[in-house]
Amino acid sequence: MHMHKLEKIWLIVGVSCLVLFLTTIGVSAFYLGNKPPSCLTTVDPDKVDQQKPFDKPGLHKVEGKDWDYELVYVAQAFSYNPAQVKVPLGAKVKVIATTKDVIHGFEVAGTNINMMLEPGYVSEYTTTFNKAGEYLVVCNEYCGSGHHLMFSKIEVVKQ
Ligand code: CUA
Known part of the structure; x- marks a missing residue:
């Protein structure tokens, strides 16, 4: 079989790319343990209520961190806990x-x-909540019959 030199080069390039591609996928899947890349912290979904910080949903003042407050939410069909929270402006x-x-x-x-x-x-x-007012937390992933009823409220108030 006669093959053009250029054709041969492209075939090699093509196969190499495929191998590299598959290797990258395999290696990265292995290293990340198949987690979604944006959510690296895990929690036992059956024991959410017993685990920190989800044992205490709501707003908590924190010290020595780059942020002033932690606002903890637990979602379930079809609500958020807390259903309403007040956050200081700024x-x-x-x-x-x-x-x-x-x-x-x-x-x-x-x-x-x-x-x-x-x-x-x-x-x-x-x-940072820089504007006072009421903010609506809504569920934008279809989660069942009560999906459209699932919401919570954040009230940003001047103190
Ligand atoms: Cu929860 Cu849609």
Whole structure:
């Protein structure tokens, strides 16, 4: 069989790329242990209520961290705990959330906060609430019959 020199080169390049590609996928899947890359912290989804910080949902003042408060949420079909929270205006807040059952969304309307909550994983987002007012937390992942009823409220108040 006669093959063009150029054709041969391209065949080698093609096969090499494929091998490199498969190796990369295999190696990275191995190293990450098949976790979604954005959620590296895990939690036992069956014992969410017993594990820190999810044993105490709500707003907590923290010391010695890059943020002033931690706002902990536990989601389940079809609600968030806490259902309502007051946050001081200008506070730097780390939102820490997980779900007890299926995948839920965590979108705070009018802000950049938009997370997916997956069972077994902890989703985090640090932000500063610079505008007073009421913010609606909504679920943007379809999670069942009560999906559209699933919401929570963040009230940013001047202190
Ligand atoms: Cu929870 Cu949709």
